[in-house]
Amino acid sequence: MYPISNEKAENMHKNLVIVESPAKAKTIEKFLGKEFKVMSSYGHIRDLNPKEFSIDTKKNYLPKYVVPADKKKLVSELKSEAKQAEQVWLASDEDREGEAISWHLYEVLGLKPENTKRIVFHEITKTAILHAIETPRDINLNLVDAQQARRVLDRIVGFELSPVLWRKVRPALSAGRVQSVAVRLIVEREREINAFVSEAAYRVIANFILPDGSTVLKAELNKRLKTKEEVISLLNQCKTASFQIDDITKKPLKKSPAPPFTTSTLQQEAARKLGYSVSQTMSIAQKLYESGMITYMRTDSVNLSDLALGTSKEEIVNTYGEKYFKFRQYHTKSKGAQEAHEAIRPTYIDRVEAGGSAQEKKLYELIRKRTLASQMADAELEKTTISVSFRGWKDKFQATGEVIVFDGFLQVYRESMDDENEKEQENGLLPAVNLNDILVLDEVKATERFTQRPPRYTEASLVRRLEELGIGRPSTYAPTIQTVQTRGYVVKGDKAGEERNFTVISLRKEKISEAQKSETVGADRNKLMPTDIGIVVNDFLLEYFPNILDYNFTANVEKEFDSIADGEMEWTRVIDNFYKIFHPIVDEAMTSKTDHKVGERELGIDPKSGKPVFVKISRYGPCVQMGQAFPDDKKAPKPAFAALMKDQSIETITLEEALKLFDLPRKVGEFENEEVTAAIGRFGPFIRHNNKFVTIPKELNPYTIKLDEAIELIEKKRIQEEQRFIKSFEEEPELQILNGRFGAYIAYKKSNYKIPKNTDPQKLTYDECMKIIEEAPDKKTTKKKATRKKE
Numbered sequence: 001m002y003p004i005s006n007e008k009a010e011n012m013h014k015n016l017v018i019v020e021s022p023a024k025a026k027t028i029e030k031f032l033g034k035e036f037k038v039m040s041s042y043g044h045i046r047d048l049n050p051k052e053f054s055i056d057t058k059k060n061y062l063p064k065y066v067v068p069a070d071k072k073k074l075v076s077e078l079k080s081e082a083k084q085a086e087q088v089w090l091a092s093d094e095d096r097e098g099e100a101i102s103w104h105l106y107e108v109l110g111l112k113p114e115n116t117k118r119i120v121f122h123e124i125t126k127t128a129i130l131h132a133i134e135t136p137r138d139i140n141l142n143l144v145d146a147q148q149a150r151r152v153l154d155r156i157v158g159f160e161l162s163p164v165l166w167r168k169v170r171p172a173l174s175a176g177r178v179q180s181v182a183v184r185l186i187v188e189r190e191r192e193i194n195a196f197v198s199e200a201a202y203r204v205i206a207n208f209i210l211p212d213g214s215t216v217l218k219a220e221l222n223k224r225l226k227t228k229e230e231v232i233s234l235l236n237q238c239k240t241a242s243f244q245i246d247d248i249t250k251k252p253l254k255k256s257p258a259p260p261f262t263t264s265t266l267q268q269e270a271a272r273k274l275g276y277s278v279s280q281t282m283s284i285a286q287k288l289y290e291s292g293m294i295t296y297m298r299t300d301s302v303n304l305s306d307l308a309l310g311t312s313k314e315e316i317v318n319t320y321g322e323k324y325f326k327f328r329q330y331h332t333k334s335k336g337a338q339e340a341h342e343a344i345r346p347t348y349i350d351r352v353e354a355g356g357s358a359q360e361k362k363l364y365e366l367i368r369k370r371t372l373a374s375q376m377a378d379a380e381l382e383k384t385t386i387s388v389s390f391r392g393w394k395d396k397f398q399a400t401g402e403v404i405v406f407d408g409f410l411q412v413y414r415e416s417m418d419d420e421n422e423k424e425q426e427n428g429l430l431p432a433v434n435l436n437d438i439l440v441l442d443e444v445k446a447t448e449r450f451t452q453r454p455p456r457y458t459e460a461s462l463v464r465r466l467e468e469l470g471i472g473r474p475s476t477y478a479p480t481i482q483t484v485q486t487r488g489y490v491v492k493g494d495k496a497g498e499e500r501n502f503t504v505i506s507l508r509k510e511k512i513s514e515a516q517k518s519e520t521v522g523a524d525r526n527k528l529m530p531t532d533i534g535i536v537v538n539d540f541l542l543e544y545f546p547n548i549l550d551y552n553f554t555a556n557v558e559k560e561f562d563s564i565a566d567g568e569m570e571w572t573r574v575i576d577n578f579y580k581i582f583h584p585i586v587d588e589a590m591t592s593k594t595d596h597k598v599g600e601r602e603l604g605i606d607p608k609s610g611k612p613v614f615v616k617i618s619r620y621g622p623c624v625q626m627g628q629a630f631p632d633d634k635k636a637p638k639p640a641f642a643a644l645m646k647d648q649s650i651e652t653i654t655l656e657e658a659l660k661l662f663d664l665p666r667k668v669g670e671f672e673n674e675e676v677t678a679a680i681g682r683f684g685p686f687i688r689h690n691n692k693f694v695t696i697p698k699e700l701n702p703y704t705i706k707l708d709e710a711i712e713l714i715e716k717k718r719i720q721e722e723q724r725f726i727k728s729f730e731e732e733p734e735l736q737i738l739n740g741r742f743g744a745y746i747a748y749k750k751s752n753y754k755i756p757k758n759t760d761p762q763k764l765t766y767d768e769c770m771k772i773i774e775e776a777p778d779k780k781t782t783k784k785k786a787t788r789k790k791e
Contacts, residue, residue: 260343263474271460470555489534497523536599669707
């Protein structure tokens with residue numbers, strides 16, 4: 001480490017270390033002496049101006065960076081500390097984003113090369129921090145340029161595409177390069193599901209009695225039967241057939257562990273095993289990293305350091321024994337593995353538990369087990385297949401079982417799968433049998449099964465698909481998925497299933513019987529689905545900007561960013577090549593004229609009025625329109641509009657369903673001499689009574705709701721409002737004390753104010769309320785402070 005001088009005053013620090021987050025600063029401060037002061041930049045201190053294009057296309061795409069208003073005080077403090085320090089250590093994260101943060105700090109703080117060092121580490125341990133101090137380097141401008149290229153390209157796409165969407169689709173929309181591709185994947189999957197036609201086949205399972213007269217062997221026919229006639233023919237054959245074991249095959253199998261976690265595999269496994277969202281996983285992992293528990297959590301590398309390999313071996317041998325250890329060195333396959341140098345692993349593998357919250361502890365346990373398992377022996381299994389033949393039929397019944405001979409890595413960890421049809425079948429033990437044993441048929445059951453539609457994406461499976469396509473990088477997965485949901489193009493939610501009938505044909509005691517059963521299919525939980533506006537925007541972009549949504553194009557852009565990071569390409573050339581093609585297409589799209597508004601579709605003609613019926617996106621959302629609109633003709637009759645129900649889509653709605661929407665608003669009856677009507681608005685179905693609105697819950701329908709049901713909803717809301725109201729004041733009609741989810745509060749001029757603890761809301765006077773309002777913290781200031789978190 002650098003020698004420390006004691007000549008300076010006590011309040012002077014020879015060394016100033018600047019990191020990205022305050023949590024990391026606290027951890028690092030523990031490892032460095034009093035001569036080091038550690039401060040946080042709270043992520044980026046400078047960025048493109050959010051209100052302007054901020055890129056000078058005539059000056060080689062020069063970015064115009066500004067320090068946000070909420071960061072100016074912080075920058076001033078950092079400048080002051082940097083001037084007093086003899087040495088400034090820039091210790092932001094080791095990926096491209098972190099490198100750019102260090103460069104921006106260097107530029108904005110006016111640092112000098114002779115007293116500035118860049119240090120990197122992928123774990124926050126004393127050894128790693130001291131090693132970083134001993135081996136500083138300069139800022140890697142190639143990595144900075146790669147980050148600038150991504151930022152500038154995304155700004156160009158967003159800033160130029162958004163006005164096109166405002167004019168052609170709907171105001172206040174926005175588009176992004178990677179986000180638009182993610183939406184395309186989700187839209188295409190939804191259309192695959194809508195177009196999917198399920199095919200039926202019969203799965204045939206038989207129960208045989210072994211020669212001992214009591215043991216049952218369960219076996220499945222080695223093919224599916226297409227028709228009921230085939231099933232009946234088989235069962236009739238079974239009535240008189242003799243069954244015999246004609247083959248017993250035993251095969252040794254080996255299963256190898258999965259490699260240690262990368263960002264995407266951690267996101268996927270945390271979703272499957274723990275139910276965490278992608279952004280939730282990254283937030284928890286960041287806390288573990290900043291408190292020194294795991295290595296850096298943004299990585300696409302599966303490598304483990306020599307130290308990690310050595311300590312893992314020691315832990316496995318000491319805990320499970322020598323035979324459970326197997327040395328494995330994993331290598332990263334993807335070319336662009338630039339985000340870090342190592343997989344995600346515990347900093348100290350012998351630490352069995354780590355983390356403050358229950359969520360942190362669970363995620364840490366997952367990371368630790370995966371790391372240990374990656375260095376453990378294969379699991380050894382024995383797969384047994386018993387084949388049962390019967391006279392007059394070429395196909396056979398087969399029973400399969402797996403026995404674990406040696407559990408190996410399964411002692412610690414088993415990887416999960418995304419979709420039900422991918423999950424491994426759990427095969428148990430099979431009874432002891434002999435070749436040529438004659439079996440007695442107990443029962444045969446043929447159950448009608450259907451081919452499964454493609455599964456909707458979960459957040460984790462979407463990350464996996466993006467990674468397979470080479471789109472995005474570890475640092476972009478979580479923000480991408482969050483952005484498409486925030487913009488309202490995609491929702492994560494549940495989809496109710498549909499009832500489906502299926503046939504079961506059985507043979508028992510030489511009697512064939514048939515039964516009809518039902519099951520719920522197609523139900524989804526926490527899956528990603530496109531909204532109507534997401535579908536319309538996707539289709540528009542595909543028509544006018546196919547390159548932006550092209551998977552290969554987007555993946556090639558990522559490769560070009562990698563080339564910039566490797567110093568093989570100039571970032572401005574990459575931007576120039578893109579902009580010269582992209583900008584003219586934007587101009588063309590902006591001026592193009594179409595017969596219909598984007599996303600508008602004619603469903604047919606209303607048989608009663610003879611008017612055309614359209615489905616479209618309005619400024620308030622998806623709706624149906626009856627009649628043509630003639631904006632230039634003021635005397636022309638105006639079209640009628642009706643909002644779609646929440647479970648309806650402009651993609652699939654029929655003319656019949658659309659016409660039914662015009663039955664609303666519907667008079668339900670009268671209550672207290674006032675009319676009760678049911679309708680659908682921007683926020684869904686509602687009841688209107690005496691100029692007040694009551695939401696209709698999911699289990700009721702505005703077309704069928706009865707008067708007694710509506711009255712019950714009205715009275716229930718009245719009770720809620722009575723319980724909500726505590727007090728009002730004659731001096732100020734806009735001032736009220738109300739009950740909320742978190743207790744009593746003051747409501748005044750569309751703002752809410754906390755009531756101090758141990759204060760009785762009923763006894764508060766007008767003057768006391770106004771004093772609480774005056775002394776309340778400025779909400780704008782509070783909000784700005786909250787945004788100072790690292791993304």
